[in-house]
Amino acid sequence: EKAGYEHFMMKEIHEQPRAVKDTLNSVLKDGKFDLTDIGLAEEDIRRTSQIYIVACGSAYHVGVVAQYVIEDLVKIPVRVELASEFRYRKPILDPNGLVIIISQSGETADSLAALRETKAQGIRTLGIVNVVGSSIAREADKVFYTLAGPEISVATTKAYSTQLMASYILAIEFAKVKNTITEEQYENYIAELQAIPEKIEKIIEDKERIQWFAAKQANAKDAFFVGRGIDYAICMEGSLKMKEISYVHSEAYAAGELKHGTISLIEDGTLVIGVLTQPELYEKTISNMVECKSRGAYLMGLTTYGNYSIEDTADFVVYIPKTDEHFEASLAVIPLQLMGYYVSVAKGLDVDKPRNLAKSVTVE
Numbered sequence: 001e002k003a004g005y006e007h008f009m010m011k012e013i014h015e016q017p018r019a020v021k022d023t024l025n026s027v028l029k030d031g032k033f034d035l036t037d038i039g040l041a042e043e044d045i046r047r048t049s050q051i052y053i054v055a056c057g058s059a060y061h062v063g064v065v066a067q068y069v070i071e072d073l074v075k076i077p078v079r080v081e082l083a084s085e086f087r088y089r090k091p092i093l094d095p096n097g098l099v100i101i102i103s104q105s106g107e108t109a110d111s112l113a114a115l116r117e118t119k120a121q122g123i124r125t126l127g128i129v130n131v132v133g134s135s136i137a138r139e140a141d142k143v144f145y146t147l148a149g150p151e152i153s154v155a156t157t158k159a160y161s162t163q164l165m166a167s168y169i170l171a172i173e174f175a176k177v178k179n180t181i182t183e184e185q186y187e188n189y190i191a192e193l194q195a196i197p198e199k200i201e202k203i204i205e206d207k208e209r210i211q212w213f214a215a216k217q218a219n220a221k222d223a224f225f226v227g228r229g230i231d232y233a234i235c236m237e238g239s240l241k242m243k244e245i246s247y248v249h250s251e252a253y254a255a256g257e258l259k260h261g262t263i264s265l266i267e268d269g270t271l272v273i274g275v276l277t278q279p280e281l282y283e284k285t286i287s288n289m290v291e292c293k294s295r296g297a298y299l300m301g302l303t304t305y306g307n308y309s310i311e312d313t314a315d316f317v318v319y320i321p322k323t324d325e326h327f328e329a330s331l332a333v334i335p336l337q338l339m340g341y342y343v344s345v346a347k348g349l350d351v352d353k354p355r356n357l358a359k360s361v362t363v364e
């Protein structure tokens with residue numbers, strides 16, 4: 001059932017190109033998006049003046065990426081919130097708002113409670129859900145099913161990737177209906193999405209290089225992931241993968257925040273992973289990495305091909321293919337999943353069933 005892989009997590013990492021492609025193809029008709037199966041009519045989209053994204057864990061990290069993408073493409077405010085916070089803060093919601101709940105299992109207690117709280121206020125809800133017929137899928141007004149297939153490993157990989165894809169699709173369709181992008185941009189974005197599965201495949205093909213690096217880092221006590229914008233959102237997911245399956249204490253920091261406290265933790269040999277896929281933020285994050293280096297940090301850089309000047313600063317570099325900058329999280333997350341996986345393997349840990357964690361958190 002592991003199809004020749006040692007762990008479900010590795011099998012599921014390899015399933016990502018297929019899962020992402022299926023999710024994309026499920027709404028593509030004649031080269032355009034058709035969201036009628038989801039039940040999102042143009043009128044629903046036009047009327048939406050604010051989006052709230054509510055989720056837990058990795059699904060929340062998808063929401064953080066989506067927040068940047070939707071605000072930039074659709075030009076409406078997006079607020080992303082942890083379900084466990086949202087449900088208790090008595091949120092004041094815009095009557096023309098749309099609440100998007102993201103959940104692989106569709107059973108996460110806090111996410112389900114947040115959905116119910118939203119519906120009680122009469123606000124429209126949309127679930128991005130993987131498990132067909134799950135509670136969130138049944139109770140949300142509309143459902144966008146991700147087609148990841150069953151995910152067994154406790155640490156999510158392919159569900160995360162399909163949730164990102166679903167978010168991009170919504171962003172692009174909303175932007176088209178609200179006329180914030182041109183027809184040409186619409187077509188270009190779809191073409192970029194279609195190229196993502198193959199690029200993910202290419203990154204996975206290079207996994208031995210990550211394995212080598214991860215084995216060297218297996219004794220790391222701490223890891224700090226730093227980036228800006230979408231790269232910061234990627235850092236959150238990379239950091240979670242590292243701590244949940246490898247038991248390495250890790251933190252994700254918006255690179256500009258380092259100076260406000262965290263940099264005092266950097267000493268000789270501390271592992272710092274810089275994520276730099278966003279062209280406009282590249283130099284800014286490089287300068288934060290230089291600051292870490294001068295305090296003795298050991299630096300890994302994750303960036304797109306072409307940014308070779310990173311080698312002046314980083315001790316180890318992973319290059320990923322370019323895509324439109326809005327969608328770069330889909331590529332950058334892959335080496336970070338592999339890092340978490342290989343550090344866990346190098347430490348001889350139970351990769352698929354990390355201690356204290358359950359696949360589906362049905363109690364708060």
Ligand code: F6R
Pocket residue numbers: 056057058059060102103104105106107108111154155156157240244359360361
């Ligand atoms: C991390 C992970 C968790 C889940 C979170 C939400 O690898 O899998 O953080 O993302 O528990 O679960 P769902 O998506 O089922 O609501």
